[in-house]
Amino acid sequence: MLQALRKINYKFDIIIIIVIFAVSIIGIVHIDMIFYNAGLVNGHGFKAIPYGLLYELSKLVIVIFAIVRVFFHLKPDKRNKKYAVTALVSFLIYFGSWVFFFTLHQPGAVYYLRGFKEWVTKNVDIDAVQTWILSEEADKYFRNKLGLYSNDIFPRDLPDFITNFGPEYIAFRKDDSDKGRHVEFGWTQLGGSWGIVIGSASIKTNQEGMIRHSK
Secondary structure (H helix, E strand, O other): OHHHHHHHHHHHHHHHHHHHHHHHHHHHHHHHHHHHHHHHOOOOOOOHHHHHHHHHHHHHHHHHHHHHHHHOOOOOOHHHHHHHHHHHHHHHHHHHHHHHHHHOOOOHHHHHHHHHHHHHHHHOOHHHHHHHHOOHHHHHHHHOOOOEEEOOOOOOOOOHHHHOOOOOEEEEEOOOOHHHOEEEEEEEEOOEEEEEEEEOOOOOOOOOOOOOOOO
């Protein structure tokens, strides 16, 4: 009978460790998918907040259970050290998931932008915008000192391929040459912003990685 109970306890320790490890992995993957799917529809990733809290609470409950469980097995027997080991391993997995998340794991914005890139490819006629930028029709927008329009005051004579994918604002920018013309399309949500910049086909830009600027 005692041997059977010991085996059950041993298996239960393994289950505790496997569960907290699985919750840690599933939580990170699920949150990343939420951000990616939000980018696919050009939406927001607010759903990641309650799910993130739920996963962290679940891991914390498991760790607390593993620690409290040690005090129910405080007997002068070396075999009972396994409960303390289980609690320690559970805590290390919990702590390690935070270390991984803030050091090696990519931010949610990276996964969001991967999905957003697919949305842009599907919904924005980039070739048409690049051609229009260098046309005479676009001249007046790049001469305008303001050069910024929100979606409630978009000029009626803007082509459909400039406005039909629903940008919240459009900014027309240029440097000293016509080749430096570019259009910024943006969206905002709770103080955050994202968008795309489309310039003439001759402009060279970084294709990957972070672009640093003075602001």
